[in-house]
Amino acid sequence: MNxxxxxxxxxxxxxxxxxxxxxxxxxRGILCLNLVSSPGAGKTSLLERTLEAFAPSxxxxxxxxDIQTDNDAVRLACFGFPVKQITTGGTCHLDARMIERALTxxxxxxxxxxxxxxxxxxxxxxxxxxxxxxxxxxxxxxEGEDKSLKYPAMFLRSELLVLNKIDLLPHVPFKxxxxxxxxRRVHPGMEIIEVSCLTGEGLPQWQRWLEGRVPAPRKSHxxx
Amino acid sequence: xxxxxxxxSVLEAVKAEAEMRPGMxxxxxxxxxxxxxxxxxxxxxxxxxxxxxxxxxxxxSLEIEFRPRCHRCPxxxxxxxxxxxETKCPGCGDPATLFLGGTELELxxxxxxxx
Numbered sequence: 001m002n003x004x005x006x007x008x009x010x011x012x013x014x015x016x017x018x019x020x021x022x023x024x025x026x027x028r029g030i031l032c033l034n035l036v037s038s039p040g041a042g043k044t045s046l047l048e049r050t051l052e053a054f055a056p057s058x059x060x061x062x063x064x065x066d067i068q069t070d071n072d073a074v075r076l077a078c079f080g081f082p083v084k085q086i087t088t089g090g091t092c093h094l095d096a097r098m099i100e101r102a103l104t105x106x107x108x109x110x111x112x113x114x115x116x117x118x119x120x121x122x123x124x125x126x127x128x129x130x131x132x133x134x135x136x137x138x139x140x141x142x143e144g145e146d147k148s149l150k151y152p153a154m155f156l157r158s159e160l161l162v163l164n165k166i167d168l169l170p171h172v173p174f175k176x177x178x179x180x181x182x183x184r185r186v187h188p189g190m191e192i193i194e195v196s197c198l199t200g201e202g203l204p205q206w207q208r209w210l211e212g213r214v215p216a217p218r219k220s221h222x223x224x
Numbered sequence: 225x226x227x228x229x230x231x232x233s234v235l236e237a238v239k240a241e242a243e244m245r246p247g248m249x250x251x252x253x254x255x256x257x258x259x260x261x262x263x264x265x266x267x268x269x270x271x272x273x274x275x276x277x278x279x280x281x282x283x284x285s286l287e288i289e290f291r292p293r294c295h296r297c298p299x300x301x302x303x304x305x306x307x308x309x310e311t312k313c314p315g316c317g318d319p320a321t322l323f324l325g326g327t328e329l330e331l332x333x334x335x336x337x338x339x
Binding site: 001002003004005006007008009010011012013014091092093123124126127149152153154156157185186188 | 226229230233234236237241245248251255260261262263293309311319323327329330331332333334335336337338
């Protein structure tokens with residue numbers, strides 16, 4: 001019996017496409033963010049509040065993934081920025097090829113921010129690099145403080161935790177401090193911003209974080 | 225639950241490697257799965273077995289090597305496995321340790337026989 005060392009990444013093909021996407025984004029100065037969460041934590045709500053605050057001159061676009069329906073794309077399209085739904089038809093995550101395919105008929109050159117809203121799932125999207133600059137994890141206060149301990153892979157890979165629905169804190173037994181401690185047990189130093197997409201509390205902090213990540217503005221703007 | 229897709233990616237990689245080695249019969253596939261890979265080893269095995277059933281690869285066995293989360297202490301150089309999310313260095317107590325491994329999802333090796 002001969003043992004042959006292979007040492008190849010199982011998702012090497014996904015990683016190859018993601019690396020290509022990442023270099024396309026970097027070359028053009030595009031900030032690509034991959035929003036992940038469990039279903040219903042508020043990814044679409046956060047994007048709604050984010051898009052509505054942007055001046056119409058901003059070059060922002062959204063790819064939104066779901067197993068079925070284009071409900072999220074409909075919700076997000078009313079802000080005047082390009083939005084495209086990726087319907088996975090059963091697949092529980094987005095992969096780099098789906099992103100590559102969705103971008104083929106978009107002109108990337110003058111885009112400054114591309115949001116990717118992943119399928120609501122705290123497990124599988126952790127394994128698939130989409131070429132993003134950062135993953136942002138949205139967690140809501142109705143979900144329990146120990147989600148980071150139950151789903152450590154996603155928390156470890158996400159740069160920022162947006163803790164949503166803080167307007168509900170008086171009504172749920174969720175302890176903010178415990179949630180923060182648990183998140184940082186899994187991901188030491190993890191950045192955390194607390195928001196309510198309903199009341200707007202905390203959103204300025206999120207917007208500052210976002211603007212801090214956008215590459216320096218460029219001189220010319222043409223339509224996407 | 226994306227282990228079927230992962231198992232399929234494993235098989236694609238295995239077939240590509242096996243094609244490069246004609247005259248050899250594939251007996252075993254070694255896959256390395258990190259604690260933080262987001263992949264359940266038993267679900268991966270179940271899916272792998274389902275995919276190879278009634279194919280020429282049916283007799284191939286899958287060996288899964290599990291890798292725990294591992295950190296390195298830059299202060300004293302100790303490498304250690306993280307249990308219960310305790311990332312403090314067990315050697316010198318320094319809390320500022322660095323992530324070293326545990327997200328692996330790799331086709332590690334193939335075992336082949338001459339035919």
